[in-house]
Amino acid sequence: SDPRPTHSRVMLKISGEALMGDQGFGLHPPTVERIAREVKSVHDLGVEICMVIGGGNIFRGLQGSAQGMERTTADYMGMLATVMNALAMQGALETLGLHTRVISAIPMDQVCEPYIRRRAVRHLEKKRVVIFAAGTGNPYFTTDTAATLRASEMSCEAIFKGTKVDGVYDKDPMKHDDAVRYDSITYDEVLQKHLKVMDASAIALARENQLPIIVFSLDEPGGFRSILRGEGTSTRVEG
Numbered sequence: 001s002d003p004r005p006t007h008s009r010v011m012l013k014i015s016g017e018a019l020m021g022d023q024g025f026g027l028h029p030p031t032v033e034r035i036a037r038e039v040k041s042v043h044d045l046g047v048e049i050c051m052v053i054g055g056g057n058i059f060r061g062l063q064g065s066a067q068g069m070e071r072t073t074a075d076y077m078g079m080l081a082t083v084m085n086a087l088a089m090q091g092a093l094e095t096l097g098l099h100t101r102v103i104s105a106i107p108m109d110q111v112c113e114p115y116i117r118r119r120a121v122r123h124l125e126k127k128r129v130v131i132f133a134a135g136t137g138n139p140y141f142t143t144d145t146a147a148t149l150r151a152s153e154m155s156c157e158a159i160f161k162g163t164k165v166d167g168v169y170d171k172d173p174m175k176h177d178d179a180v181r182y183d184s185i186t187y188d189e190v191l192q193k194h195l196k197v198m199d200a201s202a203i204a205l206a207r208e209n210q211l212p213i214i215v216f217s218l219d220e221p222g223g224f225r226s227i228l229r230g231e232g233t234s235t236r237v238e239g
């Protein structure tokens with residue numbers, strides 16, 4: 001028999017780069033579709049799903065400012081990039097028959113809904129997948145922080161951070177054969193050891209709000225669903 005899912009409302013955070021496939025830049029529709037299917041398989045378990053997608057596949061504020069742009073302008077461009085990714089994901093999810101809403105921290109009425117907390121909660125209750133776009137709406141932040149903020153506001157039980165590897169390692173597992181995966185680790189350890197889970201402000205906010213972060217592999221087919229059924233490998237950041 002099917003075990004009940006481990007969580008009833010979750011935040012899925014993925015980087016923009018997760019959508020670019022092997023291209024090195026931009027959006028790769030078959031990859032977006034693949035991730036959309038992973039999301040649907042978890043939605044099928046009855047889990048309410050929030051998503052935040054980064055923008056690094058299109059534009060990063062820090063890169064722009066390193067090349068001479070004003071930081072705030074570059075950051076707004078980064079936030080706009082996340083809106084494009086959110087629309088691509090919305091399209092892919094709706095093709096699969098899911099109901100979705102894109103909600104932007106920067107109002108863009110012709111394109112998506114503005115962020116109104118109670119309305120977003122209602123969408124979740126109605127089993128719509130809610131994709132939060134434009135980060136926090138503020139420069140100098142990241143989409144990791146946006147994911148943590150919205151997860152807190154939506155009372156998500158955990159943030160699921162989908163990456164290329166199945167958890168947090170003591171060193172880069174792509175470069176070191178002897179890298180060891182943590183089953184669980186505290187927020188403080190992540191910060192002290194400078195482990196690349198999410199940026200420091202996001203980790204600190206998650207710690208303040210006692211929001212666990214579960215790092216898992218999005219490259220593993222069926223991986224997201226397995227984790228929600230209490231199977232598969234991942235690292236849990238909490239404490």
Ligand code: UDP
Pocket residue numbers: 014015016017053054055056057059060061062074075076077078079081082134135136137138139140141142143144146
């Ligand atoms: N950004 C921002 N404020 C936010 C979220 C994002 O200014 O609240 C900008 C920032 O320039 C960032 C870019 O949007 O570099 C893309 O987001 P992020 O780097 O988090 O994307 P990811 O690395 O997850 O793809």
